[in-house]
Amino acid sequence: MIASSIEDVAAAAKVSTATVSRAIRGLPRVSPQTRERILAIASEMGYVASSAASGLATGRTRTIGVLAPYVSRWFFSRAIEGVDVALQENQYNLMLINLAGYGGGRERLFEHTMLRKQIDALVVLCLALLPSELEHLHKTEIPLVAVGGPVKGFHQVCIDDYQVAQLATQHLIDLGHTRIAQVLGEDKNQLNFAVPKLRDKAFEETLLAAGLQFRKEWELDGDFTVAGGVRAAEHLFDAPGERPTAIFCASDEMALGVMMEAERRGIRVPQDLSVVGIDNHEFAAPAGLTTVAQNPVEQGRLAAEMLLNELSGKADAVHSVAAPFHLLRRSSTAPPSR
Structure with missing residues (x-):
């Protein structure tokens, strides 16, 4: 039977x-x-x-939510993968909440999805929340953790974005570069990312601490995408006057776009131009890109495991963790040509 x-x-x-x-x-x-x-x-x-x-x-759904501003970009997709690995190992389900798909309906999203007990816990990927959204979440009394960047009112699993950008910029300075540009990712959609601001601040302050000039005209938006990196490089290479000998990119995807455009124009990397990024994207090693490496899969997995431990009754299972990072020197950076 x-x-x-x-x-x-x-x-x-x-x-x-x-x-x-x-x-x-x-x-x-x-x-x-x-x-x-x-x-x-x-x-x-x-x-x-x-x-x-x-x-x-x-009263549990055995489902953990992941709130992401985007799902197609490298960091977010990899972090979601890490969360899913931990959930599958513990027979939990994943509910993906893609904020980019809600347009102006964020208030309804938080009221209906979060407050109707569809999830037992929530991972927030690299996104600062509005006061009203935080209020909705606190009403649920579910465990919360942020991944990929500081989120006010949350414990977090993330790298120190200021130190990461400082390390990448200092690498170029130590090689002898004095004319250094930056390709950063602006918060065009007003999603309140803290990461771009932290990396931008670190770049500028590291230059000034070394006695170098910070040139506003050499600060370009690359939208954290390969295509954005290409557009930023086009603008930079087409500008009149002297060119930078090095470019710090706030993500590997933008750095790869810069390298593609440089190759198209016959600008040699690293002989004519050094390029450094952040992330260690899977295309970084084949491209020879020097980068500050992090592991978003591991960050997502660790965050999910903390939430699962909290749900199982372990006290103080959710806490803030400083994720590791390190500089990987590859062939895209070298001392400037004399």
Whole structure:
């Protein structure tokens, strides 16, 4: 005899489905005799509890949400992958909430998706939330953690973006470059990213600390994409006057775009132009790109594991973690030509 549902077991045991769920989950308010009888019947019928059935007794959905500003960009997709790895290992589901798809409907998103108990916990990827959104989340009392950048009011798993940009910029300075441009990613969609501002500030202050000139005209937006890097390079290479000998890019995708445009114009990397990025994108090594490496898969996995531990009852499982980073020297940087 094979059970097709929890209702089959409940009917055979002559108890409610909630009692079956509690018995199978080992939860209280089920007598030892009843639990033993239910387990024997479930075993005989070959019944395996689903996450939905378990939720009847626990009030849990066994689903963790991931709130992302984008899903197509490298960091976000890799971090989501890391979250999903941890959830699959623990028989949890992932609900992806793509903020870019909601346009101006952010308020409705938080009111309906978050407050209607569709998720047990939430990972926020690299996004500062509005006061009203934070208020909605706090009402849910679900565990929260941020990945990829500081989010006010959250514990976080992320690199120190200021130190990362400082390390990349200082690498160019140590090589002897004095004419250094920057390609950064601006917050055009007003999603309140803290990361671009931190990296921009570190670049400027590192130049000034070394006694070098910060040129506003050499600060260009690359939109954190390869195409944006190409556009920024076009603007920079077409500008009159002297050119920079090095470019700091706030992401590898933009750096790869700069290198593509340089090659198209016959500008040699690194003989004529040094380029450094941030991330260690999978295309960085084949392209020979020097970069400050981080691991968003590991960051996402760690965040999910902390949330799972919190849900299992471990006190203070969710806490802030400084993710590691390091400079990978490749062939895209060298001392400037004399």
